[in-house]
Amino acid sequence: MSITIVDIAKMCGVGVTTVSRAINNHPDINQETKAMVLQCIKENNYVPNNSARNLKRSVSKTIAVLIKGINNPFFNRMIQVIENEIRKHRYSFHLQRVDPHQDEVEVAIELVKEKRLKGIVFLGGYFTHTKERLEQLTVPFILSTVGMTEDVERNLYSSVSVNDYLESYKMANYLIDQGHHRIAIIAASADDRSIGKLRLEGYKKALSDHGLPYDEALVRHMKGNIEDYSMANGYAVTKELLESGTSFTAIFAISDSLAIGACKAIFDTGKRVPEDYSVAGFDGLDISHFYNPSITTIKQPLDRIAAETIQILFEMIEKKTAHIHKTFPAELVVRDSTRAIQ
Amino acid sequence: MSITIVDIAKMCGVGVTTVSRAINNHPDINQETKAMVLQCIKENNYVPNNSARNLKRSVSKTIAVLIKGINNPFFNRMIQVIENEIRKHRYSFHLQRVDPHQDEVEVAIELVKEKRLKGIVFLGGYFTHTKERLEQLTVPFILSTVGMTEDVERNLYSSVSVNDYLESYKMANYLIDQGHHRIAIIAASADDRSIGKLRLEGYKKALSDHGLPYDEALVRHMKGNIEDYSMANGYAVTKELLESGTSFTAIFAISDSLAIGACKAIFDTGKRVPEDYSVAGFDGLDISHFYNPSITTIKQPLDRIAAETIQILFEMIEKKTAHIHKTFPAELVVRDSTRAIQ
DNA sequence: TTGTAGGCGTTATCAA
């Protein structure tokens, strides 16, 4: 069917070994022979079959990034940095999207065999896997900005992220300090057990620390029939909140996209931000800066998180260090969407 | 090293063929044997090696989507639809990101061999490849919302997209009808030969059709040192435009993100949209609806484009139809960022 | 510096 290494060898009048050496620029080959072979390869448009290579190779310097929820603009920048770092280490980079309902560990296990991976980065999503399952992952891996349940033992994996609980607390605290006592929160679905939950907990803690009551009417969960963490979801939830007649002076949305949807809903009822309602987000996406008004948010240090993710992974790969858990502080960025009230 | 099909065969006391049959649920196998084998596989966490499978298999019902510029939020929705359609046809789906500087056809050729692809979708990017190179692509492929130079013969590939030239003309025309005679455009880099160029040409044509002069001072190219089509780029360009003292009443940005950056720049100088300047975008991203003010834009029918892309590809694969080129009309969505002037 | 041959893990062919 397709042209193979044997064909090239014949055409060049050399052995397959020689062709292989030319391709993989192995040292033990005459430069002239190599040039000749390479020339022949180019002329005949020969392309090595990766499946065959991977099958034969015992190792291959490649790192895979498994990303859950690729629609999250949050990850775009991170991937750039991560890819960059991986290439700096002269490894190749494989990006694999994982469906929301797919088991990322299963995908990872398959990929390890297929591509002879050296390491794995899990980006996003929630992580709830049994110890037994994780142990099937025979290469170092690290969770980056992944929500984790507390059930999994921390000595099974490494991780890098911000402290969602604390950062959320920080934001709620700030709003309270600005005089807001009735703060609505746009939270994840009620059964969320990940960052959504953590961010909600942070909010609750801030309230209780200030002696403010926790009012269920102010806790608004994202709609199940609209895309999670989307502007449309923030809009729908806020619309409902406004129409409910519940009184409040600020909205804390657990993502910037939700916050933008919230603003839009407020505008649509003829109200203003921050004059009528303060609105705060979370993540620090570019759009939070460019939106009108610019959105007060918790800015995650994406670049540092990404760089550290790779750094730790390589330490695990090369120095076989133990599991590391790193938490980065995020920054409360006060902008125009929130204001102090009396 | 890792457990293989042979190991499983031995453990079950059957031949490898039988195990293979169990895995691929081939009909010629006793249901009890199959159950037993599958059980054994589960217990031992056996995972078949994909490289070996792909190597041996002559065909595999999978379709790859090669996406250039994954940071474009425009594609997220399209990918969802495309994946969905592919799965409906009971094919598997492989998403592959392509670097901006990488040759997508080269990647495709490699992938065809590695994965035994049945078809390919090229999403985004520019397409400038020689006939010779394209002919190495031995499976059907289709360009979806890809900018194309006119050089490539149209009988070499299929394509689906909007008519960027015409739609751009439509927008410029609309602005002119609203009384704007000095319309700045945020265009691609000067050497762009793709959609950026087409959209600029549409703008030029509209001007000339209305007898308006083409003023170089109003044509602002994106900055090379900032990410293409980003909000930051739109901001920088507009800032410069405003500071240049050039007079204008409207800005036509060739993407929604650029338009948002433009708005921000305008706000930052204390001016308003649309009272002081009208701003229009292109693409119809969600954010164009949610932004404040909502952005007048050209809305591309993403869902239809995506669905049609797959539809045509499958016709090529299954019915071996000829190359098809389909153009969808986009919609001029008038919103709050533009207004009529005297 | 080069070539031969064996094997990577799977599927497909064929005979049993």
Next chain:
DNA sequence: TTGATAACGCCTACAA
């Protein structure tokens, strides 16, 4: 319904 066995295309001892 099953099981040997020969490919699939490549890399890599080992030998020359």
